[in-house]
């Protein structure tokens with residue numbers, strides 16, 4: 001066996017080993033407690049569903065369609081890669097159910113944190129006794145959510161959001177940091193740090209071993225989850241915002257300058273304003289000024305109303 005063959009074989013074995021490790025989830029404590037350093041994954045759909053998910057996203061909300069023309073990238077590939085996953089601008093309720101038996105006080109507490117976005121945005125979460133649009137598990141798997149309209153493609157017996165180990169004893173700040181963040185993904189918001197300006201600060205040579213150690217991620221997963229800036233067309237919005245709830249915490253030991261990217265601990269003003277923009281509370285302001293009767297839809301009126309200024 002040549003050296004190269006040996007190396008290739010070792011690499012393949014390493015990939016298999018890591019693949020096994022990822023499904024075990026290494027970064028969460030065994031006793032089911034939450035971990036305040038735990039990160040989040042936006043759970044990707046299986047690749048076979050990517051094209052369908054892009055079609056569903058655009059059918060749900062035509063604004064999701066990618067605007068960017070990329071030379072050398074054909075239309076279906078572009079749609080799959082650069083489609084956004086926002087729900088439409090019409091006021092919307094997503095129903096929520098729980099996979100495990102969950103006490104009523106905990107269900108209410110989780111739903112109230114999901115609804116923190118509803119203070120500025122016209123989208124809300126309501127618990128259902130049936131099968132919810134959003135299905136929550138507190139079992140193994142760490143913290144994750146599928147992104148926006150992708151949750152429609154998840155089989156109904158599976159969770160769309162995972163909140164490993166959350167109980168009534170979990171500190172309130174973790175409810176804010178984790179559940180509001182995962183709710184943001186369900187609303188279609190990607191990670192704030194995946195902006196070019198922030199990605200540029202991360203040193204891949206430091207990031208690969210860091211995420212291998214803390215998340216069990218392969219180099220490919222680090223590329224996908226951390227080092228790939230968002231497509232320009234999927235950014236409708238705000239300046240890079242380290243304080244955003246959608247920015248997750250990245251330590252100084254993976255940045256070029258040694259300074260941490262500080263994650264947000266709660267929905268900040270920019271997050272709230274942006275959510276209100278994507279999901280307006282009121283789709284169309286009533287055209288009628290207060291105290292004035294709307295004109296009847298007729299093409300004639302009393303001659304006394306004829307305009308004299310033209």
Ligand SMILES: [Zn+2]
Pocket residue numbers: 040041042181185191248
């Ligand atoms: Zn996340």
